[in-house]
Amino acid sequence: MAKVSFEGVTKRFGETTAVDDLSLTVSDGELLVLLGSSGCGKTTALRMVAGLEQVSEGTVTIGERVVNDVDPKDRDVAMVFQSYALYPHLTVWKNIEFPLRQRGVDKEDRGDKVKRAAETLGLTPLLGRKPAQLSGGQRQRVALARAIVREPRVFLMDEPLSNLDAALRVQTRADIVELQARLATTTLYVTHDQVEAMTMGHRIAVMSEGKLQQVAPPEDLYARPANRFVAHFLGSPGMNLIEGMLVESGPPDAPAGVGVGSFGSGRGTLCVAFPGASVPLPLEVADRVRGAGPDVVLGLRPEAVHLSPDGVIAASVVIVELLGAETHVICTTETGTRLIVRQRASAAKPAIGEAVRIAVDPDPPAYHLFDVATGVRLGPA
């Protein structure tokens, strides 16, 4: 077991920078998910740990050893590829045995280990088959078996579930989590699927355009996105983002210290104003962001807003999406900003084109404020 760290790692392919100044540490035994859309540099980062890509700048460390110039075979890592990369001319047994053979493990020992790995992944009846005779799920398990068989210090997984059908993916997801917890092997897991990331990762590192955006446990990432990108990227649908201005409103002459419910302050209520609406901020939130801006982005998760006759935001309904358990009501404000309201399937469904009012939950965690220019989170912390 070992920790893996990137220190100021940059990777360039000619003119393009695939990974830009990445600093990140995967703790010993942790399952860290690298999450991002395609081309964000997550796979390149993984391949640098494997030694399949040279590091342009910075250092990659496995355990205490800087591995920048270490050959892949000497890094003691195992990798599961998206395509599984099973050796087509070898049987399942020989595929699993291959890494042991290459490392000069003696024959008896090899047999024991192959049997144990095959048993762990339910592959025992398939050991004599060739990869072409296996289903997608079986191939995936062979790839996993080949990775665990030699007990490497680090597992590297590059979208290992993306070639499976939906039902099998859910099952295998749980299997991998269980396997990783049992073996307690440091794992770096690359995916573009946020559900996978949220359900599997001890921590998630979100990447975009080669840069690390935020690294945090799944619940923190969702509750306190560090910037606009993470806020919108995570969650399905993503967070509603509305550009507006921080303004003081309410009775300017109200006596100091006398609040107006949870939305008041001595200096009047702090609101995010945009054409057609002014959303008052709860006191806790207001205290944290006062003085920032004035141009801000207000972020509201679709589940933190609801349709209500006394809502503060006027909008009209564009589409109503029925998803079974819930409904997404997609609206636009008068300036054309798109807002998604997530409601229970049992709630009244508005008609398309209907004028509605959107109310915001009074809970402080419902509000997220970001800087317009930099996209950085202003609050609440």
Added chain:
Amino acid sequence: MTTVAAAVPGQPAEEAMAAQVAPEPRHGLRRRLRKEAALAYLLLLPALALFGVFSFYPFFRNFKLMLYQTPPVPGLPAHYVGLHQIWPTISSTQFTQSLLTTVIFVVFVVPISLVLGLALAVLAHRKLKGMAVYRIIFSSTVVSSVAVASVVFGTLLNPVVGLLPWLGLNPIPPALESTTWALPSVAIITIWQFLGLSFIIMSAGLSSVPDELIEAAQIDGANAWSRFWRMTVPLLSPTIFFALVVSTIYAMQAFGAVDILIGPQNTVRLHTNVLIYEIVNTLQIENNPGAAAIMATVLFLITLALTLLQLRFLERRVSYAR
């Protein structure tokens, strides 16, 4: 579409689609198909004519020639002998000697051109700057003609102006007049000529081996040597076998280099008397089309056997499908 809908009347989608397509009268459909077929045959005609004149007719004519004997005196008509001249021809020293020479020639040419082709392909497969130039150079021998190659090599092997004295090697007797070196010299030219094709075939095979497999092997602890022998070569085996068959056929049909470099006056002629050369000789110098046709048929049967073997082997490729 109408027939599909009729076959599965229970499927509403099919019915809906069938309803949208106006049902075509059966005789109208047949007429259209006939018209299409006529056009197809018309378009095939030029190719059929060419194959007919230059392949099929000579092919079948060859079998007929086998049955006739031409008298050694010119001007007399050939007479029918049936199968009687087949055994004397294929058991003649002239033929067996030629077949043996051809086998030696093939054994010399094929392994070397395959190994060199694979080695160059592996070298050129690396993602380095300027590799495209090397790829063009390596494959260029494909487009050079036998005549040009022979003249160039003939000059290089020339005892006075050639490469040997310059390298400090004794050029006497000249390689092309030495009973030891004449066949290897011709073989080297053939290897050189085939190298381009061998390189192209091997390169194509290499690029079909997924990078991920090699990377997986690398992570699994395989060094370059082991990756080559345990991954590249087994995955390339259908390609290698294909190249083996093609190069064997190519080598068995070698003629140009022998004809240009050795020639009928050369004293070492009998040491480089490969099969095609012998066939041409029998036909043109000895004026014996019957014997030449028999030898050509033997060559054809050997080639056919190799091709069938290749097809059988290709079936194994199925198990490699991922």
